[in-house]
Amino acid sequence: MTIFLFFIVSTVIVVSSLLVILSKNPIHSVLFLILVFFNTAILFIFLNAEFLSMILLIVYIGAVAVLFLFVIMMLDINVAKLRKSFLNYLPLASLIGFIIFLELFYVVSQSKLDIADEASVSLNIGDKFLNNTKIIGNILYTDYFLLFQLSGIILLVAMIGAILLTLRKRSGAKKQNIHDQILRKNK
Amino acid sequence: MLLNDIKLFSSEIILIICSVFILMYGIFFKDNSQSIKNIFYISVLSLILSFYSIIYFVNPEMSFFNNLLINDTFTLFFKKIVLIGTIVIVLISYNYLIDLEIIKPEFFFLILLSTVGILILISSRNILSMYLGLELQSICLYILAAYKTNDIKSSESGIKYFIIGALSSGILLYGLSIIYGFTNATDFYEISESIKLSLQNDENFLILNIGFVxxxxxxxxxxxxxxxxMWAPDVYEGSPTSITAFFTTIPKIGALAFLIKFLNIPFENYYSAWFQILYVVSIFSMIYGSIVAINQSNIKRLLAYSSINHMGFLLIGILVGTQTGIKSIQLYLVIYMISVLGLFTCVLSLKNKSNELYLENIGDFSGLIKKNSFVAFSFAVLLFSIAGLPPLAGFFGKLYILISAIESKLYILSIVAILTSIVSAFYYLRIIKIIFFDEPVNDISVNTSIVSKLIIIISIIFSITLILFVSDILELINSTSILTNL
Structure with a gap:
């Protein structure tokens, strides 16, 4: 059953990643990219790596793909023009692709992991069944508490920095005065 | 997490809490000069409190937070230096930023948090905590470099610093992952053990070498x-001057202290590999830093090249590979920091009378002696000290590093160091010549506040009278040591 699902999901991944490159409309490309991410997340669930699949959904679809959509809508990129140089890069790109394929093939053929066998990432510690998320949470909030907090501070600094560098008072910028807005009478 | 961890981490915790408090204070009390003044007092007070807590709460040679951080006496020594330097930076920044009308609560927030990053970097004993400390520090610095948002040069320096910094962090992280793959450890002492074992078994070191490089x-x-x-001169020139003073001293001291610790704890047994790399880097930095600086007309660019030269000089102390080498670096860094901060305080007190701009061009300093002899003479003393003239402080820094180099038979390195010191003395003396003997080209207005006068006087007294208590300082430094094995 799993192997059957695996083939369905991976076919969707391959087809939609081809469509990411081939579709004419950049918005469609991003939507297909989201489909690729989503199906990859399903693949991770097959491997019992539910934490990775959640992260993939949240980070890649929730943040990265939405950012891509924003960028495409903000910038006026002419994809058709860019595509004209596609054939020029084809020989080099196919060479690199071939090399990567060989490397992957070598690694997979050399590895002792049996793919047909169901990989199990989960651990049975004592009688309690622990999943990935629980294990990571247990370590992250106790042993590596300091690192977790420090990452939080780094994110705070990044946020403050972005605001500090971009927020400036310009004359003529339209702004809503909340107080006036609330006190406005209905007409 | 134990109460003990909080006690040992108290100096950082004070800074973090105060920085967040400053941010909140800035939001609720809108921009007026009184609230900015209060924020300034809070940040100075928090740095002093943090210094106090290092002396009274933090006991040395104890690991904390599940062995992520450790405070040995070497670390504590550098933590104290970093905090003192940051206090001076905050003091000299205040008037400068008010004058440029770009003072915001976020400035103090960023300075305090980058200090926290440096403190964590110095005290780390795990590659994860080290990386996070380094990132915290550098992200604050990127923002500070671009702090003057209405100045295109400042934005340029911020972007340059950000791109180069992100690239270097990526390279560093890649190396760390390779080291983890090779040794299966993130703790410095465990990495050291693992490398020792591999050396005994005569394993293939190619992959470790790649990670290490x-x-x-x-x-x-x-x-x-x-x-x-490449990034240093442009970034130093573009950033606001008081922040350039920060860049040239505090983060460099932190990174160098970490480099010493890193080479002496995890790669203690791997001396032969890092010797060659540091040797080449040291020679080229000294030569490049001294020769290129000759032709500079901007004081900030000149100090950037001179700091490249000084860093090359300091690497000799690491190359020696003995305890004396490390002690001489500690002495040199203290002297370097005090002289450079004094010098920047002098630079920050000079303004052009006609257009109210701060002077950065060396040619504009001409005839300063006729305007204000105090600032002119302090320039002279501090520049003589940095150049390494015998009775002044800078000479002793160079002397002890050269002694340790000659003791370890690094003759070529010492000869290059002496020759480049002579070359660099030329451009320091050129500034003194312009200040004392050239005819004034424009009207200079000198305004030194009491605080900056005090800073200049302290740095001058230190530079002149170090000869009397150099043995006491060496004794203090000798009482610190790196904990090389547990």
Missing amino acids: LILSGLFFKIAVVPFH
Whole structure:
């Protein structure tokens, strides 16, 4: 059953990643990219790596793909023009692709992991069944508490920095005065 | 997490809490000069409190937070220096930023948090905590470099610093992952054990070498030595002057202290590999830093090149590979920091009378002696000290490093160091010549506040009278040591 699902999901991944490159409309490309991410997340669930699949959904679809959509809508990129140089890069790109394929093939053929066998990432510690998320949470909030907090501070600094560098008072910028807005009478 | 961890981490916790408090204070009390003044007092007070807590709460040679951090006496020594330097930076920034009308609560927030990053970097004993400390520090610095948002040069320096810094962090992280793959450990002492074991078994070191070189490149980017120096002059020139003073001293001291610790704890048994790399880097930094600086007309660019030269000089102390080498670096860094901060305080007190701009061009300093003899003479003393003239402080820094180099038979390195010191003396003396003997080209207005006068006087007294108590300082330094094995 799993192997059957695996083939369905991976076919969707391959087809939609081809469509990411081939579709004419950049918005469609991003939507297909989201489909690729989503199906990859399903693949991770097959491997019992539910934490990775959640992260993939949240980070890649929730943040990265939405950012891509924003960028495409903000910038006026002419994809058709860019595509004209596609054939020029084809020989080099196919060479690199071939090399990567060989490397992957070598690694997979050399590895002792049996793919047909169901990989199990989960651990049975004592009688309690622990999943990935629980294990990571247990370590992250106790042993590596300091690192977790420090990452939080780094994110705070990044946020403050972005605001500090971009927020400036310009004359003529339209702004809503909340107080006036609330006190406005209905007409 | 135990109560003990909080006690040992108290100096950082004070700074973090105060920085967040400053941010909140800035939101609720809108921009007026009184609230900015209060924020300034809070940040100075928090740095002093943090210094106090290092002396009274933090006991040395104890690991904390599940062995992520450790405070040995060497670390505590550098933590104290970093905090003192940051206090001086905050003091000299205040008037400068008010004058440029770009003072905001976020400035103090960023300075305090980058200090926290440096403190964590110095006290780390795990590659994860080290990386996070380094990132915290550098992200604050990127923002500070671009702090003057209405100035295109400042934005340019911020972007340059950000791109180079992100690249170097990536390289560093890649090296760290390779080291983890090789040794299966993130703790410095465990890495050291693992390398010792591999050396005994005579394993293949190719992959470890790659990781090691990548980490060193990342760290060399941070301390700006040849061939990883390209960003330094542009970034130093573009950033606001008081922040340039911060860049040239505090983060470099932190990164160098970490480099010493990193080479002496995890790679203690791997001396032969890092010796060659540091040797080449040291020679090229000294030569490049001294020769290129000759032709500079901007004081900030000149000090950037001179700091490249100084960093090359300091690497000799690491190369020696003995305790004396490390002690001489500690002495040199203290002297370097005090002289450079004094020098920047002098630079910050000079303004052009006609257009109210701060002077950065060396040619504009001409005839300063006729305007204000106090600032002119302090320039002279501090520049003589940095150049390394015998009775002054800078001479002793160079002397002890050269003694330790000659004791370890690094003759070529010492000869290059002496020759480049002579070359660099030329451009320091050129500034003194312009200040004392050239005819004034424009009207200089000198305004020194009481605080900056005090800073200049302290740095001058230190430079002149170090000869009397150099043995006491060496005794203090000798009482510190790196905990090389547990």
